[in-house]
Amino acid sequence: MTKELKSTADGHGWMNALVRSREGSLVLLIAVLTVLTTALNPRFISPQSLKDLMLNVSIIALLVLGQTVIILMRQIDLSISSIVGITAFLSGTLFINRPEIPSVAVVLIAVLAGLLLGAVNAALIAWGKIPALITTLGTLYIFRGANYAWVHGRQVNAVNVPGSFLAIGTSTFAGIPLLTWIVLVLLVVFSIGLRQYRVGREFYAIGSNPTAAVLAGINVSRRLATGFIISGAIAGLAGALWLARFGTVDATAGEGIELTVITSTVVGGVAITGGVGTVVGSVLGALLLSVFSSTLVFLRVPSFWQQSFQGAMLLLAIAGDAYLAYRHALRLRVKWSHV
Amino acid sequence: MNAPTIELVDIYKSFGSTRVLEGVTMSLSPGEVHSLMGENGAGKSTLVKIMAGLHLSDRGAVRMNGQEVLFRSPSQAQQAGVSVIYQEPTLFRDLSIAENVFMHRQPKTAYGWIDYAEMSRAVSQHLSQLGVSLRPEDPVLGLSIADQQIVEIIKALTFEAKVLIMDEPTAALSLEEVKRLFQVVERLRSKGVAVMFVSHRLEEVFTISQRITVMRDGRVVGSGPLAEWTTDEVIRKMVGRSLAALYPKEKVEPGKVVLRVRDLRRAGVFKGISFEVRQGEIVGLAGLVGAGRSEVARAIFGIDPLDSGEVVIGETVLTNHTPQTAMAVGIGYVPEDRQQQGLVMEMTVMRNATLTVLRQVQRFGLVSQDKEREIAAKWTQRMQLKGHIEEPVNILSGGNQQKVVLAKWLATKPKLLIVDEPTRGVDVGAKSEVHRTLSQLAKDGMAIIMISSELPEVLGMADRVLVMHEGKLTAEFARSEATEEAIMFAATGQMGSLGNKKAKATPNGQS
Numbered sequence: 001m002t003k004e005l006k007s008t009a010d011g012h013g014w015m016n017a018l019v020r021s022r023e024g025s026l027v028l029l030i031a032v033l034t035v036l037t038t039a040l041n042p043r044f045i046s047p048q049s050l051k052d053l054m055l056n057v058s059i060i061a062l063l064v065l066g067q068t069v070i071i072l073m074r075q076i077d078l079s080i081s082s083i084v085g086i087t088a089f090l091s092g093t094l095f096i097n098r099p100e101i102p103s104v105a106v107v108l109i110a111v112l113a114g115l116l117l118g119a120v121n122a123a124l125i126a127w128g129k130i131p132a133l134i135t136t137l138g139t140l141y142i143f144r145g146a147n148y149a150w151v152h153g154r155q156v157n158a159v160n161v162p163g164s165f166l167a168i169g170t171s172t173f174a175g176i177p178l179l180t181w182i183v184l185v186l187l188v189v190f191s192i193g194l195r196q197y198r199v200g201r202e203f204y205a206i207g208s209n210p211t212a213a214v215l216a217g218i219n220v221s222r223r224l225a226t227g228f229i230i231s232g233a234i235a236g237l238a239g240a241l242w243l244a245r246f247g248t249v250d251a252t253a254g255e256g257i258e259l260t261v262i263t264s265t266v267v268g269g270v271a272i273t274g275g276v277g278t279v280v281g282s283v284l285g286a287l288l289l290s291v292f293s294s295t296l297v298f299l300r301v302p303s304f305w306q307q308s309f310q311g312a313m314l315l316l317a318i319a320g321d322a323y324l325a326y327r328h329a330l331r332l333r334v335k336w337s338h339v
Numbered sequence: 340m341n342a343p344t345i346e347l348v349d350i351y352k353s354f355g356s357t358r359v360l361e362g363v364t365m366s367l368s369p370g371e372v373h374s375l376m377g378e379n380g381a382g383k384s385t386l387v388k389i390m391a392g393l394h395l396s397d398r399g400a401v402r403m404n405g406q407e408v409l410f411r412s413p414s415q416a417q418q419a420g421v422s423v424i425y426q427e428p429t430l431f432r433d434l435s436i437a438e439n440v441f442m443h444r445q446p447k448t449a450y451g452w453i454d455y456a457e458m459s460r461a462v463s464q465h466l467s468q469l470g471v472s473l474r475p476e477d478p479v480l481g482l483s484i485a486d487q488q489i490v491e492i493i494k495a496l497t498f499e500a501k502v503l504i505m506d507e508p509t510a511a512l513s514l515e516e517v518k519r520l521f522q523v524v525e526r527l528r529s530k531g532v533a534v535m536f537v538s539h540r541l542e543e544v545f546t547i548s549q550r551i552t553v554m555r556d557g558r559v560v561g562s563g564p565l566a567e568w569t570t571d572e573v574i575r576k577m578v579g580r581s582l583a584a585l586y587p588k589e590k591v592e593p594g595k596v597v598l599r600v601r602d603l604r605r606a607g608v609f610k611g612i613s614f615e616v617r618q619g620e621i622v623g624l625a626g627l628v629g630a631g632r633s634e635v636a637r638a639i640f641g642i643d644p645l646d647s648g649e650v651v652i653g654e655t656v657l658t659n660h661t662p663q664t665a666m667a668v669g670i671g672y673v674p675e676d677r678q679q680q681g682l683v684m685e686m687t688v689m690r691n692a693t694l695t696v697l698r699q700v701q702r703f704g705l706v707s708q709d710k711e712r713e714i715a716a717k718w719t720q721r722m723q724l725k726g727h728i729e730e731p732v733n734i735l736s737g738g739n740q741q742k743v744v745l746a747k748w749l750a751t752k753p754k755l756l757i758v759d760e761p762t763r764g765v766d767v768g769a770k771s772e773v774h775r776t777l778s779q780l781a782k783d784g785m786a787i788i789m790i791s792s793e794l795p796e797v798l799g800m801a802d803r804v805l806v807m808h809e810g811k812l813t814a815e816f817a818r819s820e821a822t823e824e825a826i827m828f829a830a831t832g833q834m835g836s837l838g839n840k841k842a843k844a845t846p847n848g849q850s
Contacts, residue, residue: 192452195453196452196453197451197452197453198443198444198445198453201434201438201442201445201453202442202443204431204433204434205431205434205442205443207433208431208432208433208434209429209430209431209432211429212429212430212431213431213442214413215413215423215429216413216414216442216443217412217413217414217417217418217443217444218414218442218443271433275431275432275433275434276433328481
């Protein structure tokens with residue numbers, strides 16, 4: 001295993017170096033922010049606030065995994081927040097109707113429901129050939145609207161949910177919340193999947209050059225479908241975990257979260273034009289945004305500024321990418337010409 | 340002769356109401372390079388795509404080793420041993436060379452993970468066999484077209500392709516790179532691969548093939564071993580008539596100096612470029628792809644800024660140099676990529692032809708259709724353009740599109756015309772018409788700079804040949820001194836930089 005990882009590390013020239021430097025610079029930024037904020041307010045790194053930070057970032061980070069797969073293929077999935085809403089309420093309803101149901105069964109049903117909703121996107125995009133932006137914008141509203149009709153003003157409360165399930169969102173193992181552990185395990189799984197399996201490389205290939213992907217014999221429709229089904233299933237899991245984390249769920253659960261997820265992914269170095277990026281980078285992107293908003297809270301910046309800062313971060317990330325690409329092009333120009 | 344590896348029997352294909360292939364029968368045999376020739380629109384590409392699994396034929400059969408096969412997808416064709424190299428390499432620019440080669444069929448380790456080490460090993464072995472100094476880990480982003488084609492060839496090699504189809508692989512390559520490609524092809528042929536070579540370039544076809552098939556209008560109009568063909572015969576079959584001369588440059592006595600450039604420099608691209616062009620002269624600018632020829636042209640036309648140096652037209656020193664000022668003093672520029680840079684593909688011939696002279700077609704500040712029609716008709720007639728001037732440009736053939744671009748610039752009545760690869764992707768008939776037009780323009784007193792990667796074109800058309808290598812002028816030949824060998828020598832930098840515009844090259848092996 002170490003052999004593989006090593007060959008991976010020195011196996012990719014400047015591209016890897018660039019990606020690595022992206023991840024490196026994200027870690028650096030997070031560290032700088034943490035140190036600065038701690039200097040101003042030492043409570044920033046108290047165990048409680050670190051735990052809050054991890055809990056806050058976990059569900060976003062989870063959704064980022066699915067979104068990374070999608071954006072790598074030069075697609076986009078806006079509907080995830082509505083899938084989270086439906087599956088969160090579905091999980092709560094299951095506990096209300098069948099109090100004795102095992103938590104594992106609830107999680108599995110939520111994942112399955114998310115998978116089915118993802119399959120709707122998949123069918124429309126991969127075989128209906130409707131652009132992902134349009135399809136998932138449509139299903140974003142359709143799923144949310146259906147959710148409103150179904151929930152009909154009701155609400156799931158923490159008293160309806162067994163304590164063992166809520167423990168996922170509250171208890172810790174080795175100082176890290178269970179919820180975060182789940183995300184970390186999946187991060188490793190996705191990371192290996194995207195790096196070490198053909199399927200993973202084909203997601204990159206499709207985003208890099210769709211025509212070449214067809215010529216290489218990749219079944220692009222099937223891969224697109226796989227991506228949207230994965231994204232849906234991940235959103236289903238996020239829905240169940242949303243219930244575990246917050247206890248209370250109404251029809252608005254998860255609203256607007258899709259934009260935070262997409263922002264995190266792009267800040268994390270996944271090119272919106274596909275083909276470039278890693279899940280580790282996108283999760284670091286999510287962490288950076290989360291640390292940044294905590295910093296703003298600790299520094300008593302009025303909360304309505306937070307969104308503006310998030311947007312500025314996104315533009316900075318893209319400007320940074322453009323600058324790196326420009327410098328690279330310049331370097332190539334000089335390298336090839338020998339003048 | 341050996342039994343054929345792949346046979347196409349009585350293939351028919353239509354797109355809508357357009358018949359593209361009508362009963363084509365052709366076969367490729369092991370150890371044989373079989374060239375397929377024909378003008379644009381003859382149906383060559385469609386035939387290639389049927390073998391590649393991108394199109395299904397309407398009627399007819401494809402057989403491999405005598406067995407009937409049906410390729411429904413590119414991967415089925417690949418698995419059956421058919422590899423295709425297209426004119427424009429189709430690669431993943433964000434991924435490494437090794438990943439490009441092995442996409443969708445990466446080797447795996449014992450644990451089922453992708454074996455990157457094995458991928459690198461296999462690809463670097465092929466790279467060193469081909470004598471290419473690239474690393475398997477290098478990203479495709481930033482590779483030249485020739486290097487990208489090397490990646491495609493390595494892909495075919497690792498497939499152990501039994502049939503290798505190359506669809507105009509040399510269109511974007513310099514002569515040196517073509518030689519390298521042909522060495523590879525020769526090696527594959529000796530290993531028993533059946534090779535199909537689609538090209539417009541007659542010299543190349545006669546160099547490399549053992550068998551030639553010519554198509555016209557969706558039918559095979561001639562096929563046979565190389566010995567049965569002459570270039571005239573191939574051209575006659577392709578166009579349905581004989582072409583007396585492909586390169587009809589007339590002798591013209593050069594007049595006044597029109598353009599004088601001194602010590603042009605653009606950091607990292609070219610430097611020390613000095614030369615003159617006179618009235619009635621065609622100056623050929625030769626060199627390998629990437630030597631900086633087009634870049635010099637772009638700088639003279641004011642598209643790219645110069646870091647230093649001087650461009651003088653007649654007596655005027657160009658300062659504050661932009662395409663607008665260049666046009667104002669009488670420079671015209673026909674770019675290499677006509678579809679992207681030369682034409683608005685959706686607009687009519689008339690609109691395209693008058694784009695450069697909009698001021699002349701105005702009446703009361705609005706564009707006058709009558710004036711547009713008048714000017715467009717004048718220049719397109721002069722170019723012998725086929726097709727109506729109110730048709731959109733995108734339905735014209737490559738040759739006719741090029742004529743529209745030329746017409747557009749002629750309407751400005753330039754003193755100096757720069758043409759960059761004027762006949763790339765243009766079929767033989769239209770090519771000679773483009774050449775005849777350039778020759779006529781020179782005779783009428785225009786100064787012309789012609790950039791071309793086709794040496795016969797340079798040798799046939801140019802009164803003088805300037806050669807560039809890695810951003811520097813390395814040689815200048817008069818028409819009588821220029822030979823293919825001499826130009827290639829200078830283009831590969833084997834005689835050192837001469838810099839001085841008066842320096843003449845005297846390579847060995849003069850003819």
